[in-house]
Amino acid sequence: MSEPQFDPTQSFGIIGAGALAHNLAAAWTHRQPTQAIDVWARHASAGLALRDAVARAVPTSVAEPSGEAEEDPRSGVRLLNGIDECCTVHTIVLAVRDQDLRDVAIELAGHPSEVPGAVVLHASGALSLDVLKPLQTAGYAIARCHPLVSLRRKADPHAFEGVGFAVDGEAFARDRAQGLARWLGGWVLPAIPTEAAAVQYHAAASLLAGGVGTLFEHALDGMARALGDRDSARRGLIELLRSVAHNLEEVEPRDALTGPSARGDVEVVRSHLASLTPQGADLYRALLPTMLELAHARGSLSDENRDRMLEFLAREGVR
Numbered sequence: 001m002s003e004p005q006f007d008p009t010q011s012f013g014i015i016g017a018g019a020l021a022h023n024l025a026a027a028w029t030h031r032q033p034t035q036a037i038d039v040w041a042r043h044a045s046a047g048l049a050l051r052d053a054v055a056r057a058v059p060t061s062v063a064e065p066s067g068e069a070e071e072d073p074r075s076g077v078r079l080l081n082g083i084d085e086c087c088t089v090h091t092i093v094l095a096v097r098d099q100d101l102r103d104v105a106i107e108l109a110g111h112p113s114e115v116p117g118a119v120v121l122h123a124s125g126a127l128s129l130d131v132l133k134p135l136q137t138a139g140y141a142i143a144r145c146h147p148l149v150s151l152r153r154k155a156d157p158h159a160f161e162g163v164g165f166a167v168d169g170e171a172f173a174r175d176r177a178q179g180l181a182r183w184l185g186g187w188v189l190p191a192i193p194t195e196a197a198a199v200q201y202h203a204a205a206s207l208l209a210g211g212v213g214t215l216f217e218h219a220l221d222g223m224a225r226a227l228g229d230r231d232s233a234r235r236g237l238i239e240l241l242r243s244v245a246h247n248l249e250e251v252e253p254r255d256a257l258t259g260p261s262a263r264g265d266v267e268v269v270r271s272h273l274a275s276l277t278p279q280g281a282d283l284y285r286a287l288l289p290t291m292l293e294l295a296h297a298r299g300s301l302s303d304e305n306r307d308r309m310l311e312f313l314a315r316e317g318v319r
């Protein structure tokens with residue numbers, strides 16, 4: 001069976017002007033330079049900021065200077081005057097915060113679709129499709145299309161390249177979402193079978209994305225104090241992080257583990273804990289039992305060194 005295709009000559013729109021909206025509008029403009037993307041931003045200044053950011057990031061896009069009345073551009077970002085104008089758009093992405101999704105879906109449902117085959121997508125990893133249900137009776141097919149990526153308010157035309165998308169929903173809308181994911185340069189993850197699995201999926205993603213960011217904060221603090229230069233510390237740590245990611249692409253996490261904890265070096269670990277911020281030391285302590293388990297499982301940590309480390313951890317109050 002052939003994979004669903006996305007038709008970029010049909011109209012495409014976004015509700016919202018935040019992180020997802022910025023990246024999506026830039027990616028669209030980069031890939032479809034001859035057709036504008038429709039954006040409904042409830043605050044005019046946010047819409048103009050998005051439009052300018054996209055015009056800067058994708059120079060082929062035609063955008064009016066900030067604050068001036070908008071003609072009807074054939075490329076770049078076309079700002080809509082109200083959510084009611086979305087009813088003539090073929091594919092609409094609700095790029096609003098999760099807590100606002102339900103209200104926005106209800107508001108849009110007040111403006112039934114005027115085009116055949118209209119689809120509305122949400123991009124939340126935490127919420128199910130239920131939140132879009134009010135739209136079904138207004139002539140919109142619905143799907144969830146969650147990009148497994150960390151986005152910030154930046155117009156990056158390449159933001160979705162290589163990214164896995166979790167997609168589910170009504171068959172027609174799901175096909176549209178899968179086609180969109182591939183058209184953006186991404187790929188479609190295996191279907192998530194149940195809502196419980198969807199929670200597991202999102203918990204795993206949040207643990208990694210949030211966890212790495214949090215660890216980085218404390219590693220950067222310690223490294224910057226050691227080097228006396230935060231920029232060099234960041235640059236050095238980013239390369240370290242890249243090397244970890246690269247190793248994790250090729251081997252199992254336990255085989256990628258390096259450092260004194262993996263060797264069971266109690267004295268080095270003790271001095272590390274003393275040198276970190278209290279929060280950084282707490283994070284280090286919390287990770288140590290799992291590090292030991294992984295190192296022991298791969299056979300690089302002897303029983304004797306593991307026991308010495310466990311005794312040390314017990315004295316540190318770690319179970």
Ligand SMILES: NC(=O)c1ccc[n+]([C@@H]2O[C@H](COP(=O)([O-])OP(=O)(O)OC[C@H]3O[C@@H](n4cnc5c(N)ncnc54)[C@H](OP(=O)(O)O)[C@@H]3O)[C@@H](O)[C@H]2O)c1
Nearest residue numbers: 016017018019020042095096097098100123124149150151
């Ligand atoms: N950021 C990520 O890394 C990421 C990754 C994957 C998926 N997602 C998903 O993408 C979706 C959007 O997240 P985000 O990070 O882009 O959020 P965000 O940066 O906080 O932006 C949310 C946008 O929604 C707008 N908005 C809220 N209520 C609205 C309404 N009633 N009408 C019109 N616009 C409204 C906000 O406008 P105001 O500024 O006026 O409040 C803001 O522009 C969420 O479902 C999120 O789970 C995000």
